[in-house]
Amino acid sequence: MFGIGNDSAIVSLSNCVVIDTPGDDISSIMNRAKDLANLSKRRAGVGIDISTLRPEKCAVSNSARTTSGAWSFADLYSYICRKIGQNGRRAALMISMDVRHPDI
Numbered sequence: 750m751f752g753i754g755n756d757s758a759i760v761s762l763s764n765c766v767v768i769d770t771p772g773d774d775i776s777s778i779m780n781r782a783k784d785l786a787n788l789s790k791r792r793a794g795v796g797i798d799i800s801t802l803r804p805e806k807c808a809v810s811n812s813a814r815t816t817s818g819a820w821s822f823a824d825l826y827s828y829i830c831r832k833i834g835q836n837g838r839r840a841a842l843m844i845s846m847d848v849r850h851p852d853i
Contacts, residue, residue: 769784820846
């Protein structure tokens, strides 16, 4: 409410959003990273669920042959938030995973 009608404050009136879960492929994972970056630069806190991603050591069709796991992409999303700060503050991020996910 602080920002409504306050011309001297640069704030967002829609502070927190939840973005779609990434599909289990690198293009979808990186698209969510782009969404996260664009929202963070607009001062929005972002929530994302990564339960759809394969657990660590599952087969993938690339040179690594196995995945680094869902949590490694949580590190990617967290890194983006550290880089896109807001006046010296880190962007807000909440990552969730289903408690039944094998990486938990």
